[in-house]
Amino acid sequence: MYEQLEKSIREKVKISAEEFELCKTFFIPKKLRKKQTLLLEGDVCTYNAFIEKGILRSYATDEKGNEHVIQFAFEGWWISDLASFLQGSNSTHTIEAIEDSELLLLTYTAREDLMSKLPVFETYQRILLQNAFIAFQSRVNAALNSSAEEKYLKLTSAYPDIIARVPQHMIASFLGLTPETLSRVRKQISLRR
Secondary structure (H helix, E strand, O other), X not given: XXXXXXXXXXXHOOOOHHHHHHHHOOXXXXXXXXXXXXXXXXXXXXXXXXXXXXXXXXXXXXXXOOEEEEEEEOOOOEEOOHHHHHHOOXXXXXXXXXXXXXXXXXXXXXXXXXXXXXXXXXXXXXXHXXXXXXXXXXXXXXXXXXXXHHHHHHHHHHOOOXXXXXXXXXXXXXXXXXXXXXXHHHHHHHHHX
């Protein structure tokens, strides 16, 4: 069950087999069924979750009850409400499985212990945070400067299987579009092909 985690770590840092075996002992395996939540908005986020299999989404709900997808997380990705996880504050997000999923959970205490015992894991976490911040900046820039079509094409180019695995209304929400606008964009693209 730790194949994706090992692959993710090895892509970013050098870790010995012994170090990885130690690393595994800090994680809690967890299975989620489709539509089952890992975190509810308003609760404190007690886990940083690594996805071995499946897809999760993080979303916020506005005062009208509309869901706004903040993040999708596929195999090999991490998902959490990081502010809540690191500060112990109430979460502003709900995290839910889009597919049946297999996770590896890391508590705050376990993460701190793991980083102190394995400095290579701290380096790995730092690289992940750097990459996440770069991706966040890119997403904000795209939201401010890209057309609906450009946002959709960039998303589907980066994640070709997202269309088959994630419902269209969730993709629309992630892109900041209405489902109707996304449908029109998809139709325009298909007419040109």
